[in-house]
Amino acid sequence: xxxxxxxxxxxVTTFGESHGSYIGVVVDxxxxxxxxxxxxxxxxxxxxxPGQNRLSSSRNEDDKFEIISGTFEGKTTGxxxxxxxxxxxxxxxxxxxxxDFYRPSHADFTYQKKYGIRDHRGGGRASARETAARVVAGAxxxxxxxxxxxxxxxxxxxxxxxxxxxxxxxxxxxxADKNEVKCPDAAMAIxxxxxxxTAKFEGDSIGGIVQCIIQNCPAGxxxxxxxxxxxxxxxAMLSINAAKGFEIGSGFYSSTIKGSENNDDxxxxxxxxxxxxxxxxxxxxxxxxNAQDIYFRVAFKPTPTFAKARNLVxxxxxxxxxxxxxxxxxxxxxxxxxxxxxxxxxxxxxDHLFRNRCANLY
Numbered sequence: 083x084x085x086x087x088x089x090x091x092x093x094v095t096t097f098g099e100s101h102g103s104y105i106g107v108v109v110d111x112x113x114x115x116x117x118x119x120x121x122x123x124x125x126x127x128x129x130x131x132p133g134q135n136r137l138s139s140s141r142n143e144d145d146k147f148e149i150i151s152g153t154f155e156g157k158t159t160g161x162x163x164x165x166x167x168x169x170x171x172x173x174x175x176x177x178x179x180x181x182d183f184y185r186p187s188h189a190d191f192t193y194q195k196k197y198g199i200r201d202h203r204g205g206g207r208a209s210a211r212e213t214a215a216r217v218v219a220g221a222x223x224x225x226x227x228x229x230x231x232x233x234x235x236x237x238x239x240x241x242x243x244x245x246x247x248x249x250x251x252x253x254x255x256x257x258a259d260k261n262e263v264k265c266p267d268a269a270m271a272i273x274x275x276x277x278x279x280t281a282k283f284e285g286d287s288i289g290g291i292v293q294c295i296i297q298n299c300p301a302g303x304x305x306x307x308x309x310x311x312x313x314x315x316x317x318a319m320l321s322i323n324a325a326k327g328f329e330i331g332s333g334f335y336s337s338t339i340k341g342s343e344n345n346d347d348x349x350x351x352x353x354x355x356x357x358x359x360x361x362x363x364x365x366x367x368x369x370x371x372n373a374q375d376i377y378f379r380v381a382f383k384p385t386p387t388f389a390k391a392r393n394l395v396x397x398x399x400x401x402x403x404x405x406x407x408x409x410x411x412x413x414x415x416x417x418x419x420x421x422x423x424x425x426x427x428x429x430x431x432x433d434h435l436f437r438n439r440c441a442n443l444y
Contacts (some may be wrong), residue, residue, distance in 0.1 A: 330377070
């Protein structure tokens with residue numbers, strides 16, 4: 083199976099399945115001498131882990147990680163970091179019914195057709211369980227960015243029909259971690275929670291949108307033409323389970339307005355630097371960062387597993403209506419996707435920072 087690695091210099095490779103013994107990640111290209119704040123890495127994992135509140139899957143994993151290689155006396159050595167997380171709370175028997183049937187809107191059918199074999203236990207490699215490994219790698223990337231004062235915030239921007247205001251600058255983004263839906267607006271968080279609880283009560287699921295902001299990123303990151311910064315962001319985000327849409331800056335809205343409304347005029351500041359009056363470009367021009375805030379949104383579909391009865395199809399095409407739905411799932415994936423979006427944004431940013439070192443000798 084190809085496609086398990088992301089990045090060119092800061093390279094992340096994840097491994098493992100939902101109900102296997104372990105999941106894990108190998109991070110290659112991390113510079114030597116980085117102090118690994120283990121408490122910080124665990125905190126990032128705790129933001130994503132299941133079973134943390136009534137809005138998430140009841141799977142109970144503590145997500146304690148173990149560093150296998152790449153460190154000495156608490157610091158990175160420059161060699162590949164291998165980090166593993168043991169799967170403890172698996173209930174594979176709940177998934178026996180899916181062994182001979184394809185679940186709608188899951189990867190069951192496509193994995194079977196591509197590989198001729200699939201792990202039906204919790205989705206195997208296609209499970210969102212894999213994203214815990216990404217969060218570990220993203221936490222390491224964040225520690226690198228912290229030394230450069232580059233900050234990444236993500237939060238729940240939309241749950242179903244409940245939508246936050248567009249201007250993130252009016253929000254205290256640090257408040258996103260103060261509630262279980264990861265929304266920086268307390269009043270809107272209550273409405274989002276209610277929307278998720280309603281869907282759960284009805285035996286259904288609901289989707290939404292995560293917004294992410296990268297602040298203090300320097301100008302000049304991005305490798306046109308095929309490795310543009312925003313193109314790599316899009317690939318990173320759309321690689322996350324259940325992600326179905328990506329937009330940066332004014333995004334799809336820009337297709338509805340005129341150029342005179344969408345252009346970002348440049349102004350020169352007293353210190354000789356440049357700044358745009360507006361930021362419809364989302365901090366990226368021509369695939370290269372311009373030192374303004376990078377902001378983007380990722381749309382997530384409703385969780386395809388829910389308590390309502392559904393039709394299952396076997397390899398012969400026979401349809402069975404299945405009502406005894408088992409397995410553990412999130413009524414809304416968005417809150418637990420927030421730290422995954424941050425992690426992938428951090429990985430992209432660090433990889434491009436390292437690639438940019440050889441772009442200009444003068």
